[in-house]
Structure formats: C-alpha cells, structure tokens
Amino acid sequence: MTSCGKVENPILCAGGCGFYGTSSNHNLCSQCYKTFLKEEAKNIVVLSEKISSLTFHEGTTTENVDSTMKIKQRCMTCKKKVGLIGFSCRCEGMFCSVHKYPEEHSCTFDYKSFGRVTLAKENPPCRHDKLENRI
Structure with missing residues (x-):
C-alpha cells in the first residue's frame, strides 16, 4: 500500500471466491480468512482431545480410570452421600x-x-547415672 491508501498490486483471494486478499491474511479475503481460522480452531480442539485421551499409566486403560472416578462416597453408617465434605x-x-x-x-x-x-x-526415658564419680 502507498501512503495515500491505494493498493499497488491487488491479489485475488487464494480461496478462489473472486474477492481480493491481503498478504497479512495469507492472501485470503476476510470471509475466507474467517473460515480458515475456524478450521484451524477445530483442528486444535481435535488434537487436544486426542492428547487428553492418552493414558500415561502402564497397564491401565481409560475404562479402569473411568470406573474409579465413578465411585460415589457415602457414609458408612447411614449411607448418605457425602461427596467432598466427607470425613475419613x-x-x-x-x-x-x-x-x-x-x-x-x-x-x-x-x-x-x-x-x-x-x-x-x-518421649524416650531419660536415665541418669546415679553414681557419677564411680571409679
């Protein structure tokens, strides 16, 4: 761009929609750039879900971890649900x-x-020698 705001070399959108794109948006127009960002966000979410589903414990599977998380805490006497405020x-x-x-x-x-x-x-017993000056 020049100082007066005119575009020197107009670049067509790389998405093929017919509008003009800018180099700051990877040669995409504003609409194509928004869809590009949405797709990137979806890919990041999918990757984070795959990473979180991996288990780092040897010999355990996600089924074992899920079954231990579903155990509900109850009072041993009255069988009332205690949750986080239970006393051990x-x-x-x-x-x-x-x-x-x-x-x-x-x-x-x-x-x-x-x-x-x-x-x-x-408190170990403290015993003193009764005869200190013994020969």
Missing part, C-alpha cells in the same frame, strides 16, 4: 458430619494404644 476416620471409613466422631459410628480403631505407642516413641 482411622478405621478406614468415610462418614457424614453426624457420624464423624468415633463414638457415633462404633469405631474399631484403638486410640488409647495408638496414643501410648506414639508417646513412647516421642
């Missing part, structure tokens, strides 16, 4: 807000012995 217990169960306490769901985990073992590990 040390007895390997998932519970709702009503049954989250051990006395509410008859927990089988022994908290007393667990506490005694952790205290014994964290």
